[in-house]
Amino acid sequence: MSSPRIINGVWKRNIPVGWCKWDTCRTSISVSVLSTISTAQRCVFAIEDGPSCEIPIAEVRRVLKNEHPAANGAIVFTLDHKRHTINGSTVQMIVSP
Numbered sequence: 373m374s375s376p377r378i379i380n381g382v383w384k385r386n387i388p389v390g391w392c393k394w395d396t397c398r399t400s401i402s403v404s405v406l407s408t409i410s411t412a413q414r415c416v417f418a419i420e421d422g423p424s425c426e427i428p429i430a431e432v433r434r435v436l437k438n439e440h441p442a443a444n445g446a447i448v449f450t451l452d453h454k455r456h457t458i459n460g461s462t463v464q465m466i467v468s469p
Contacts, residue, residue: 423467
């Protein structure tokens with residue numbers, strides 16, 4: 373799996389199917405991507421053999437603002453593409469097959 377990068381304002385994370393159970397996936401995002409100086413405007417979480425979820429970076433910042441990063445600088449969270457939530461908080465999300 374390649375490392376996520378920001379291309380044309382979009383930060384993309386490929387999520388292996390093994391990180392998912394039912395409609396939820398455990399994934400992470402780097403604190404540096406969530407910083408206000410990041411060039412990312414949108415996040416795309418592409419679930420292997422499943423849908424892609426596009427979320428504005430402002431929404432991700434809003435729901436993860438009080439989460440503490442792991443030692444590697446990543447914030448781990450649960451993404452639910454059916455309920456359009458991150459860690460149980462509703463977010464603006466476009467789900468594409």
